[in-house]
Amino acid sequence: MREDTIEICHLKKAYGEHVIFSNLTMELKKGAVTCLMAPSGAGKTTLLRILAGLEQADGGKIGGLEALRKSMVFQEPRLAEELTAAANIQLSVRRRMFGKEKRSFRHLVEEMEELGLSGCENQAVSELSGGMRQRVAVLRAMRMDADFLLLDEPFRGLDAGTKKKTMNYIRRKGKEKTILLVTHDLEEAEAMGDWICTCSRLDGILEIKRNRKSSTEI
Numbered sequence: 001m002r003e004d005t006i007e008i009c010h011l012k013k014a015y016g017e018h019v020i021f022s023n024l025t026m027e028l029k030k031g032a033v034t035c036l037m038a039p040s041g042a043g044k045t046t047l048l049r050i051l052a053g054l055e056q057a058d059g060g061k062i063g064g065l066e067a068l069r070k071s072m073v074f075q076e077p078r079l080a081e082e083l084t085a086a087a088n089i090q091l092s093v094r095r096r097m098f099g100k101e102k103r104s105f106r107h108l109v110e111e112m113e114e115l116g117l118s119g120c121e122n123q124a125v126s127e128l129s130g131g132m133r134q135r136v137a138v139l140r141a142m143r144m145d146a147d148f149l150l151l152d153e154p155f156r157g158l159d160a161g162t163k164k165k166t167m168n169y170i171r172r173k174g175k176e177k178t179i180l181l182v183t184h185d186l187e188e189a190e191a192m193g194d195w196i197c198t199c200s201r202l203d204g205i206l207e208i209k210r211n212r213k214s215s216t217e218i
Helices: 044-051 085-090 101-114 130-142 160-173 186-192
Strands: 005-015 018-029 033-037 059-063 070-073 148-152 178-182 195-198
Touching (some): 018 044, 018 178, 085 130, 186 195
Parallel strands (some): 033 195, 148 178
């Protein structure tokens, strides 16, 4: 197994008689952004959940994940409704920031401003719009000090302006991290991905191709 890749070999997953994939094989380059594009129902979210350790595959092997800290952004933000936006984000970093709370909060406010969330830090998540909640979820995941980020439609519900801000934030914070980003949007994939995988279904050997159009500033 190569040290610079995450190797997914002959992965199998089914729910009862419904087969999601029976022989999924692909490689993810470490330290790079790979964008995965496939139709709805192809198993993209299931693959992300398996890689995140939230579900078990029925067969096959995954190599290169053992020492990686993982973080995931879901299609529907998984946030504590009763807590404020800032409190939700800080849940991910509270332990390692013990004794540095003031500095951490100032930095958090700056990052919220960067994503157009200025003034929302003390607002309950239940009061935020869908797009705001999505950006809170992205901030929380990106601040977790993870090595491997799994992003499931992270720009869902965002207008063009906030999408651009969020893309640039992920590129800046995700530098040298391994990122697998699921999207239905080719423009998003070309803007974000170092590598792009486009397929009609998640099965067999999936080829990833180097993206010649990627940039660090969108």
